Amino acid sequence: MALLEVRDLRTTFRTDDGLVTAIDGVSFSLEKGQVLGIVGESGSGKSVTSLSIMGLLPRGSAATSGQVLLDGRDLLTLGEEEMRKIRGQEIAMIFQDPMTSLNPVYTVGWQLIEAVRLHQDVSQTAATKRARDMLAAVGIPNPDERLRQYPHEFSGGMRQRVMIAMALANDPKLLIADEPTTALDVTTQAQILELIRRLRTDFDSAIVMITHDLGVVAEICDDVLVMYGGRVAEQGGVDDIFARPRHPYTWGLMGSMPSRSHGMDRLQSIPGSPPSLLRPPPGCRFSPRCPYVMDICRGDPPPPLRQVEDDPHFHVEACHLDAASKREEAARLLAAQEIVR
Amino acid sequence: MIRYTIRRVLWGVLVLLVITMVTFLLFGPVLQGQKGLSAASTICGARCTTERIAFTEAYLGLNRPWYEQYGTYLKRIVVGPSERDRERACEKRPDGSFAEDCDVGRLGTTFVRYRSVDAVIRGALGTTFSLTVCAALVWLLLSIPIGVLSALRRGSFFDRSTMVAVLWGQALPVYYFGLLALYFLAYLPNSDIAIDLVGKRFEIFPLGGYADFELANPWPWAWHMILPAGCLALQFAALYVRMLRSQMLSIMGEDYIRTARAKGAPGRRVVVRHGLRNALLPLVTMFGMDIGILIGGAILTEITFGLDGIGHEAVRAVRDLDVPLTSGIVLVGALAIVTMNILVDLFYAVLDPRVRLS
Numbered sequence: 001m002a003l004l005e006v007r008d009l010r011t012t013f014r015t016d017d018g019l020v021t022a023i024d025g026v027s028f029s030l031e032k033g034q035v036l037g038i039v040g041e042s043g044s045g046k047s048v049t050s051l052s053i054m055g056l057l058p059r060g061s062a063a064t065s066g067q068v069l070l071d072g073r074d075l076l077t078l079g080e081e082e083m084r085k086i087r088g089q090e091i092a093m094i095f096q097d098p099m100t101s102l103n104p105v106y107t108v109g110w111q112l113i114e115a116v117r118l119h120q121d122v123s124q125t126a127a128t129k130r131a132r133d134m135l136a137a138v139g140i141p142n143p144d145e146r147l148r149q150y151p152h153e154f155s156g157g158m159r160q161r162v163m164i165a166m167a168l169a170n171d172p173k174l175l176i177a178d179e180p181t182t183a184l185d186v187t188t189q190a191q192i193l194e195l196i197r198r199l200r201t202d203f204d205s206a207i208v209m210i211t212h213d214l215g216v217v218a219e220i221c222d223d224v225l226v227m228y229g230g231r232v233a234e235q236g237g238v239d240d241i242f243a244r245p246r247h248p249y250t251w252g253l254m255g256s257m258p259s260r261s262h263g264m265d266r267l268q269s270i271p272g273s274p275p276s277l278l279r280p281p282p283g284c285r286f287s288p289r290c291p292y293v294m295d296i297c298r299g300d301p302p303p304p305l306r307q308v309e310d311d312p313h314f315h316v317e318a319c320h321l322d323a324a325s326k327r328e329e330a331a332r333l334l335a336a337q338e339i340v341r
Numbered sequence: 342m343i344r345y346t347i348r349r350v351l352w353g354v355l356v357l358l359v360i361t362m363v364t365f366l367l368f369g370p371v372l373q374g375q376k377g378l379s380a381a382s383t384i385c386g387a388r389c390t391t392e393r394i395a396f397t398e399a400y401l402g403l404n405r406p407w408y409e410q411y412g413t414y415l416k417r418i419v420v421g422p423s424e425r426d427r428e429r430a431c432e433k434r435p436d437g438s439f440a441e442d443c444d445v446g447r448l449g450t451t452f453v454r455y456r457s458v459d460a461v462i463r464g465a466l467g468t469t470f471s472l473t474v475c476a477a478l479v480w481l482l483l484s485i486p487i488g489v490l491s492a493l494r495r496g497s498f499f500d501r502s503t504m505v506a507v508l509w510g511q512a513l514p515v516y517y518f519g520l521l522a523l524y525f526l527a528y529l530p531n532s533d534i535a536i537d538l539v540g541k542r543f544e545i546f547p548l549g550g551y552a553d554f555e556l557a558n559p560w561p562w563a564w565h566m567i568l569p570a571g572c573l574a575l576q577f578a579a580l581y582v583r584m585l586r587s588q589m590l591s592i593m594g595e596d597y598i599r600t601a602r603a604k605g606a607p608g609r610r611v612v613v614r615h616g617l618r619n620a621l622l623p624l625v626t627m628f629g630m631d632i633g634i635l636i637g638g639a640i641l642t643e644i645t646f647g648l649d650g651i652g653h654e655a656v657r658a659v660r661d662l663d664v665p666l667t668s669g670i671v672l673v674g675a676l677a678i679v680t681m682n683i684l685v686d687l688f689y690a691v692l693d694p695r696v697r698l699s
Contacts, residue, residue, distance in 0.1 A: 088605030100596040150694040
């Protein structure tokens with residue numbers, strides 16, 4: 001049985017202007033120790049997916065349907081108190097902006113100890129020791145001294161390390177990292193990614209890595225879920241997707257990655273902007289921006305998820321374009337682009 | 342932290358020094374000699390004889406240069422009244438009467454009834470202090486839970502009714518509530534109308550006045566305090582509810598609140614330990630300032646309820662052109678505000694670690 005199995009997840013927000021379906025039929029599963037990357041632009045539903053799994057969306061205005069099975073238990077049917085026990089203990093989360101994710105008025109130690117004692121019935125001394133050990137584990141020098149300091153005395157990268165230490169304090173089965181490196185500078189990004197990769201083996205938890213950076217995906221993920229406009233565009237193993245991308249949106253993302261062969265050329269970008277989820281375009285949501293758009297793309301229903309024929313592994317995509325043209329286009333793209341791996 | 346404290350205190354002392362200068366210039370001899378009259382003749386009054394004016398001038402030291410006068414004034418405030426001040430306050434006055442008391446204070450002697458300004462202020466301070474502390478307790482106890490709930494249930498019936506009540510509380514002056522309260526809770530139940538209606542009088546609340554606090558029997562004190570403190574508190578509560586609500590609304594949207602929830606902290610802990618703890622920070626500053634200002638005199642409340650507090654004395658002093666009393670009250674008010682400011686700064690540094698470094 002998979003550690004985490006998400007089936008047909010659908011989250012709808014009630015807003016003043018009407019209903020917004022932020023994610024529409026997302027399914028994936030994740031084994032112990034695996035890393036799943038969820039990729040997409042802003043507004044593609046990546047973060048809503050993670051918050052839906054955590055049950056952190058406002059109960060009044062957001063409605064979630066489908067199933068989120070953690071070890072076979074459906075989290076969407078749990079009450080607030082049961083869900084609270086799961087948050088931080090079985091599923092932990094780290095966020096995009098480490099500068100604002102720690103409470104400014106408490107010491108780092110206080111916040112780490114709180115994380116431990118919320119879920120473990122241990123003494124203050126034991127919790128302090130655990131907090132200290134966690135700081136050391138995420139590579140923060142002088143952990144004893146650092147425990148007594150406040151978040152503003154830490155740099156961005158160090159704060160993200162603290163967030164990771166806090167998330168892993170209770171040995172969660174699943175870690176959701178919502179763009180953990182986006183707000184950091186490039187060298188720090190690399191250090192944090194390296195840390196996550198190392199901790200994945202040390203702590204043996206599964207990771208959902210949310211990012212808009214295919215480079216990060218190539219770096220540490222096993223599986224990839226490409227999302228567009230709240231729907232799955234393409235999904236499969238990381239090697240398969242990078243070797244045989246089959247969705248025009250995935251091509252667009254790959255095309256906008258810096259590569260060695262492009263040299264000093266300007267970066268390519270996907271023209272247009274992500275769709276309004278309040279009034280999404282009919283049919284395929286990528287159709288208004290897709291260079292290969294056909295009439296069928298603009299009509300309902302949207303293209304269904306189909307297995308990629310020439311791929312032996314699980315690899316699905318949702319696009320009406322015929323398989324032969326896709327093979328051709330993908331080959332051309334890969335030839336033009338030497339993707340940094 | 343120690344350096345920070347010392348710096349704050351030194352600043353406070355400097356501010357107070359400037360305020361003594363300003364009060365000296367405002368109320369001292371510089372502005373008092375008006376319309377061709379000397380300061381002494383203004384103070385002495387319209388029907389003073391020349392000898393009497395000369396006596397006043399010498400008595401008050403108005404014939405000496407202004408810096409010397411300021412020096413004497415400042416010295417009396419800082420060091421205390423000199424032996425000469427003491428002797429003079431008890432000496433026989435030209436009209437043959439004696440000073441009513443020999444209590445000489447740092448702030449001088451009132452023109453009206455010739456009392457020590459210190460004693461007058463000391464007498465009034467208890468009342469004002471009681472009023473301030475009681476009102477502050479009431480408005481904090483009211484506004485914190487209401488403000489938090491209002492923010493958490495934004496847009497609900499509770500929130501909207503609170504906002505209407507806040508608007509009322511802020512728009513209507515204290516004497517409006519005060520008079521209504523006095524009429525319905527003090528006067529009416531104890532009047533002939535009550536006899537006509539229910540055949541009995543009730544003394545629910547007093548019509549005003551103040552009873553000193555006594556540890557053995559605090560009831561009379563509390564009984565006299567309920568209406569004035571309540572009315573004063575309502576107005577501040579309205580302001581604090583509004584402030585706290587908007588603070589909570591913005592704080593609860595902060596990333597670290599989401600972090601706290603993602604950690605598995607129970608809702609109440611998230612709201613109180615993580616949310617309220619941060620939302621209260623700006624209110625601490627406001628609270629300190631408000632307490633300082635109120636100790637300088639809650640004029641409207643004191644007058645409405647007939648309390649002999651600092652505010653009431655201030656109005657009297659200004660009406661009677663009692664310069665020493667007026668400037669004394671200004672100094673005490675300034676001292677209250679400066680002290681509260683320093684306390685707030687120090688307390689704030691304890692509450693918000695980010696302040697300590699800067």
